[in-house]
Amino acid sequence: MTTTARAATFTVHAIPAEELERVRRRGRDVAGNEPTPFGAAGSPLRCCLRRATAADEVVLISHAPLRERSPWREVGPVFVHARACPGYDERAGLPPEVRTGPRVLRGYRADGSLDYDAIRTVGAGEDIGPALDELLAVPGLREVHVRAAVEQCFTYLVRPASAVDG
Known part of the structure; x- marks a missing residue:
């Protein structure tokens, strides 16, 4: 196909741009951590769903893909661009x-x-x-x-x- x-x-849904903008504006992710600069060349970026290059400015943040509180809600590390990017259609x-x-x-x-x-x-x-x-x-x-x-x-x-x- x-x-x-x-x-x-x-x-297909990347991390929503509005959620990432809140993290960037507040300087804190969903778990209260500061976004951490990270050399992540080759790693998937969850903001635009492509692999990071050496030229990308990347940060590590915590993200919870499930919005509602439940025993299945998990928070985990993900790589995203440090600044807003075009995202993913x-x-x-x-x-x-x-x-x-x-x-x-x-x-x-x-x-x-x-x-x-x-x-x-x-x-x-x-x-x-x-x-x-x-x-x-x-x-x-x-x-x-x-x-x-x-x-x-x-x-x-x-x-x-x-x-x-x-």
């Missing part, structure tokens, strides 16, 4: 630089709970598309979180195109 054909079935399909494994895909219901039957692993170099299609067809799933398989860090989330952001 091509990225263009897939874009009609789901949306949610309808552009899977981001080319971070669409292959090794990845763990975890499906969450509308109430923020993890659906333990909706967890898939994708091997090194494999496209996440087929596993993502399978998970997005599970009734009752609101979103799928794409994570690094080894580090378990949140990378981005995917929602069915018909889902309403909340």
Whole structure:
């Protein structure tokens, strides 16, 4: 399947620009930490869903992909640009630089709970598309979180195109 054909079935979400602007303005992330400058060349940036280059000014912050409080809400480290960037077009399909494994895909219901039957692993170099299609067809799933398989860090989330952001 091509990225263009897939874009009609789901949306891909980086960390929202307004959330990152609050972190930059306040000088504190969701966990109360100061954004920490970090040499992250080659690491995925969660603001624009591409890999950092040596020329990028990057900071490490804590992020909670689930907004609602629940036992499944996790806060973890992510790399983002130190200053505002163009972000990622949610309808552009899977981001080319971070669409292959090794990845763990975890499906969450509308109430923020993890659906333990909706967890898939994708091997090194494999496209996440087929596993993502399978998970997005599970009734009752609101979103799928794409994570690094080894580090378990949140990378981005995917929602069915018909889902309403909340």
